[in-house]
Amino acid sequence: MAGANGLYCTPYYRRFLIRWNSRGYATIADPFKIITINPNKITRVTGRGPNPGRFQWQDIGKIQDSDWDQNDERVENLPVVRALRQRFEHGEDWKEIDFIDHVLQEITRGNVIWRECASEQDVWAECSRIDDLYKNIRESGYRSQQKLVEEGKKSPDKYCDGDRFNCYDEVAVDIGREGEFLFVDGRHRLAIAKILDLDEIPVRVSARHEAWQQVRERTADTASNNLESRLNHPDLVDISP
DSSP, rough: HHHHHOOOOOOHHHHHHHHHTTTTOOOOOOOTTTEEOOOGOOOOOOSSSSGGGGGGEEEEEEESSSSSSGOOOOOOHHHHHHHHHHTTTTOOOOGGGGHHHHHHHHTTTOOOOOOOSSHHHHHHHHHHHHHHHHHHHHHOOOHHHHHHHHTTOOSSOOOOOHHHOOOOOOOHEEEEESSSSEEEOOHHHHHHHHHHTTTOOOEEEEEEHHHHHHHHHHHHHHHGGGGGGGGGGGGTTOOOO
């Protein structure tokens, strides 16, 4: 997995993505661009595919039509997000949290449903890792993966080796037709950012709705005052009318 992700973040793959996704568009974004947003603006989950997080690196920079941005699933209803709120807002022991109990039951059936936890020992190690991540962000602030790499540190929320991958492995979002940020991947960090009520976090865009890409095109083509309010959108600040 680490090797594959390293490939996706090479300069060669970046150039390929830009060429592939720029067909017919004048304002294609750098597929590895990192933008900063308020985590509370991410309220819904993307409906693009059954498991978009799994293919987040293959899909990065994709422009896609259809109704995938109309999904009603809420970030707050994700089991991991609920579990972290129980842990860090209500002070519950990990052993008392329903999600952890469900993970342990699935392991006895031979199913791995959370991270790579294949044993009870793995589960408690993961819980400890999340405790460390929460404490690290609360005490030292939320730092970008680029910053952690520059400091020679490893984020507690990491499985892959290779600095190139670590630099870009931020919370992933899609952008819907109206510019809404939709959750794709990075639920532990996003949940912690919400719990700590942070003002901003770095994110990377996996896919954009075709209608939103048209907004980017029109923004580049016109100086109309009608677009003034949208020019403050984090995904449009790199475009000059």
